[in-house]
Amino acid sequence: MDALSNLHQRVSIAALEAPGPTSQQLDNMYRAALRAPDHGAIQPWRFLNIAGDARQKLGELYLRAMATDQELSPEQQTKFRNMPLRAPLIIVAIASTKDHPKVPRSEQVIAASCAVQNMLLAAHAQGLGAIWRTGELAYHPVVMDGLGLQEGEEIVGYLYVGTPMRQRTAPQPEIDKFVSDWG
Numbered sequence: 218m219d220a221l222s223n224l225h226q227r228v229s230i231a232a233l234e235a236p237g238p239t240s241q242q243l244d245n246m247y248r249a250a251l252r253a254p255d256h257g258a259i260q261p262w263r264f265l266n267i268a269g270d271a272r273q274k275l276g277e278l279y280l281r282a283m284a285t286d287q288e289l290s291p292e293q294q295t296k297f298r299n300m301p302l303r304a305p306l307i308i309v310a311i312a313s314t315k316d317h318p319k320v321p322r323s324e325q326v327i328a329a330s331c332a333v334q335n336m337l338l339a340a341h342a343q344g345l346g347a348i349w350r351t352g353e354l355a356y357h358p359v360v361m362d363g364l365g366l367q368e369g370e371e372i373v374g375y376l377y378v379g380t381p382m383r384q385r386t387a388p389q390p391e392i393d394k395f396v397s398d399w400g
């Protein structure tokens with residue numbers, strides 16, 4: 218697939234199954250991630266691969282986090298426990314921000330987010346399916362602690378990656394709605 222077609226046709230795929238990416242495909246995704254624009258060359262990111270049984274551990278962590286805030290019904294418990302089983306691989310993308318005299322932390326989070334988008338594109342280019350998810354479990358202190366986040370770090374997304382169970386077609390872009398000339 219040529220680069221522009223990949224950009225124009227990328228879609229998120231929520232319905233994913235095994236197999237996950239090969240080590241070569243994953244390497245390509247990370248090489249793309251690490252080419253994200255990065256003001257100050259801070260490299261304000263790190264990533265966790267969660268696959269196989271580690272996904273069950275993540276489900277238990279989700280459950281523990283949600284159970285600290287509320288009484289959970291058995292259905293809710295199953296839901297949180299099973300969330301990470303929706304793909305063979307989950308990549309936790311972490312913005313790992315540092316004090317910098319010229320680059321505010323917000324820009325570093327943007328750079329880490331660009332890395333995630335690069336990974337989505339690299340996944341799509343290789344015929345993989347992927348979706349960027351967040352939600353309350355990306356911001357919960359129990360989850361952040363359980364995943365080992367340190368001061369200055371935040372989760373910018375969970376990237377679910379696998380084999381698409383169904384294909385989707387990208388919607389037509391509405392360029393005129395969002396673009397105008399100025400001056």
Ligand SMILES: Cc1cc2nc3c(=O)[nH]c(=O)nc-3n(C[C@H](O)[C@H](O)[C@H](O)COP(=O)(O)O)c2cc1C
Nearest residue numbers: 227228229230231348349350351352373374385387
């Ligand atoms: C920061 C961020 C967080 C997101 N969180 C979720 C999420 O938790 N659940 C979800 O279904 N989609 C989430 N999305 C949206 C999907 O990743 C996806 O973009 C959306 O379903 C539209 O599909 P498309 O990428 O094919 O246009 C998020 C997107 C971004 C950029």
